[in-house]
Amino acid sequence: MSSWILQDFDIGDISCQIIEFSVDNHSYVMLFNRVDATRTEEMISEKAEELGIDYRENSYEVKFDLKENFESDQFFVRPEVSISVPGMRELGRIIKDLLEFHYRNSNAEAYVCVAESTKLKRFYDRLAKLYTEELNFEVRMNLGEEGLGYEITTPSYKS
Template structure:
């Protein structure tokens, strides 16, 4: 399974760069393809000076989150872009520039007429995903690419300001700043859970690695996780949901703690902000995947340490709306319990 992003000028509009419609009608752009090498480099230098102050926007950073997520989960990832700007790289992500990149003028000259990558030569397999973002109807022959992807059993998703009438797949129409997110994309990926019998009941586990350490997310039936009738009743009253087979308790821990049959021990070194953000994306997307593939409707959890409460509050605030969950935070006798219910 692999996830491929194919991006166009639309992802850089909010950074101040022109759309493809404006680019193709620019006289300097047209002259670039007719000019000799030295003049073409001079045109590229003018372009660089004009847009050198531009900075990555939310879409570039979301692409970076998706790439990091795939690395954490061991999923093959590629990003191909029609753009020659280096905003993807400025966002600490990576991409293959089909027509070269402004950070090396020679690549722009080299790939003026011969693209660096022919997208039609990519081999697609079942469960692969291609996500097209900000590529206009006349910016690339997407219909042919779509037919190749779908014929292989892979999935094709398109995000753009306007609908593409040449595609059979539905286009998510609207401003990318509002329609495109890392969570919406990684939630498309197939997610497999390992089923483990821990003696009293079975748990479903998703494993991943961050900063060189292995972690696991556990899903266990909530009606088995709560032994106190009063506690069960309190949660059912709060959420208006019975702790039936559609309710799960979520736990997150180091894999070595389970293997050594020891209680939660926090990592010896603190996560930086980027690692915390990626961890949050993994937790949120895994809950969403579990709901999608296992039919979960209510998820309960608790913070093992008080210093985790603020972090879980931020995650609940960031992802509950996008995932369409009702949320209850910091309840229970110690103020460390959480519940999320699918709307």
């Protein structure tokens, strides 16, 4: 595993954690923000109902994007040069490793994410199939009206 540093930062009133990494000459950021730190109780209830899940106190929304998109506030714009197939495999492995790294540092009960496209959903589905057992996590897929949502529960999840 790499020597990642989980950095805290604020966007307005929202406190998040960020990790930077690179694959195939593309720089990425992965963001973790506690659900209860970014939304009101009412908003949390609405989102939970929309996805069909129960939010836990120590739950995080997780997203990743190109660093240049993040810095320019133009989220989820695809790179001009596509990532290679081996690069996609490496990206998947790094995302798995970063979830494990964050879990070990935060003891999160659950992670929630939404794929921004059907192509990204296929990528997430493949990651879930490859790594769920290895991480000892459980993944609920196809959540929400469009079926693009995921809930990843960890061994710390309290039912």
